[in-house]
Amino acid sequence: MSLYGLLINFHTEIYAMKLLFLGDIVGKPGLQAVKKNLPEIKEDHELDLVVANAENVDNGSGLTPAQFDTLLESGVNVVTMGDHISRCFSIEPVLTSSDQIVRPANFPAKANGRDWVVFDNGAVKLAVISLLGRTFMRPVDCPFLAADRVLGEIADQADVILVDFHAEATADKQMMGRYLDGRVTAVLGTHTHVPTADSTILPGGTAFQCDVGMCGPYDSILGRNTRQVLKHTLTSKPTRYHVARGDVRLSGAVIDVNKKWEVKSIKRFEKKIEDA
Numbered sequence: 529m530s531l532y533g534l535l536i537n538f539h540t541e542i543y544a545m546k547l548l549f550l551g552d553i554v555g556k557p558g559l560q561a562v563k564k565n566l567p568e569i570k571e572d573h574e575l576d577l578v579v580a581n582a583e584n585v586d587n588g589s590g591l592t593p594a595q596f597d598t599l600l601e602s603g604v605n606v607v608t609m610g611d612h613i614s615r616c617f618s619i620e621p622v623l624t625s626s627d628q629i630v631r632p633a634n635f636p637a638k639a640n641g642r643d644w645v646v647f648d649n650g651a652v653k654l655a656v657i658s659l660l661g662r663t664f665m666r667p668v669d670c671p672f673l674a675a676d677r678v679l680g681e682i683a684d685q686a687d688v689i690l691v692d693f694h695a696e697a698t699a700d701k702q703m704m705g706r707y708l709d710g711r712v713t714a715v716l717g718t719h720t721h722v723p724t725a726d727s728t729i730l731p732g733g734t735a736f737q738c739d740v741g742m743c744g745p746y747d748s749i750l751g752r753n754t755r756q757v758l759k760h761t762l763t764s765k766p767t768r769y770h771v772a773r774g775d776v777r778l779s780g781a782v783i784d785v786n787k788k789w790e791v792k793s794i795k796r797f798e799k800k801i802e803d804a
């Protein structure tokens with residue numbers, strides 16, 4: 529191979545569209561950690577795009593328009609949600625008007641929001657899809673059939689496709705990964721708030737991780753005050769769950785994609801926030 533060929537090949541290999549996907553952002557600690565740290569993280573990791581799940585921002589459930597704006601101002605390009613999407617009524621008009629937030633594609637057809645969005649940063653067109661699982665969760669349409677429908681609609685409008693599969697059961701998540709393997713760039717799980725140590729590139733080339741974890745206080749029960757959750761569990765007395773405070777971390781996955789839009793790597797991302 530000529531030196532020129534080598535350089536072209538080298539460029540193709542190293543030129544990375546690097547994407548960070550952040551898991552469920554929980555409460556003020558999570559939002560503040562994103563706001564304070566994301567600009568520097570984007571620079572340090574040379575990130576081109578950031579997608580974040582924001583279903584738990586508003587006191588642990590939902591997202592307000594102001595909080596959505598804060599995320600975009602902090603450098604998040606596309607926001608995904610989950611089963612807590614409708615906790616704040618005020619977000620409903622945003623779901624309809626903004627092309628930087630998606631609702632689960634297997635929600636009822638009449639629900640507000642978009643089944644998928646494409647974010648174009650000038651160098652890459654990123655499609656983002658959100659799907660909800662059905663095991664131990666509210667009844668929704670089949671996520672597998674919804675994925676087929678949405679991928680048919682997206683067709684060739686995107687270079688890379690990220691699926692946030694917001695589900696409880698690891699087996700469901702593995703099935704979705706295998707079902708979409710080779711058809712999308714990444715299937716990344718959210719909802720359990722606990723990061724799994726299974727990030728991998730599946731045989732067909734799709735990056736996969738059962739759950740990327742949450743952005744929020746890990747000294748907690750899934751982001752909520754441990755004492756309050758235990759009290760309610762042990763007594764069944766009405767108890768308010770507040771968002772916890774300690775051991776704030778940002779958790780997610782970094783996907784590296786080459787110029788041919790092939791996944792080169794998936795790495796778990798975790799940053800402990802010292803001054804939270």
Ligand SMILES: [Fe+2]
Nearest residue numbers: 610611612719
């Ligand atoms: Fe959830």
Ligand SMILES: [Fe+2]
Nearest residue numbers: 552583584719
């Ligand atoms: Fe969540």
